[in-house]
Amino acid sequence: MRFTKDHEWVRLDGDVATVGITGYAAEQLGDVVFVEVPDVGKSVKAGDGFAVVESVKAASDVYAPVAGEVVEANGELSGAPETVNADPTGAGWFAKLKVSDPSEVDALMDQSAYDAYLATL
Template sequence: MRFTKDHEWVELNGDIATVGVSAYAAEQLGDVVFVEVPEVGRQVKAGDGFAVVESVKAASDVYAPVSGEVVEANGELSAAPETVNAAPEAAGWFAKVKVANPAEVEALMDRAAYEAYLQTL
């Protein structure tokens, strides 16, 4: 699993990256009440906003950590947005992206680097 400074995570399986928000992000958001996932077929660029998560505190964009095509979206989150809080790094994933450039994944932080980064916040 790899992480961004914006608190998204990526788990690569072949050329498909599953994307979600980190446990830290879910904790900071508070109770998630709404999730908008990207449309299947959408082309995304690393750093672009591609999903929205709303909590009792705020609405936030979720940024694509890698470039590619959205091949699957987690439609379960519409009916159960609290899944983002309950299992942010598992069942609370947002989308699966066919990665255009695997080097983008390698450039992200591993868990140890991400944990160290969180200590600076």
């Protein structure tokens, strides 16, 4: 699993990356009340806002950590947005992207680098 400074996580399986937000992000948001996942077929560049998560505190964009095409979206979240809080790095995933360049994932932080980054916040 790799991480961004915007608190997204990526799990790469072949050329498909599953993307979600970290437990830290979910905790900072508070109770998630609405999730808008991207449409299948949408092309995104790294850094593009491609999903929205709303909580009782705020609405936030979720940014694509890598470039690719959305091949699957987690439609379960629309009816159960609290899943993002309950299992952010598991069932609370937002989308799966067919990655344009798998080496982009390698440029993201690993767990120890992300933990060190969190310690600076």
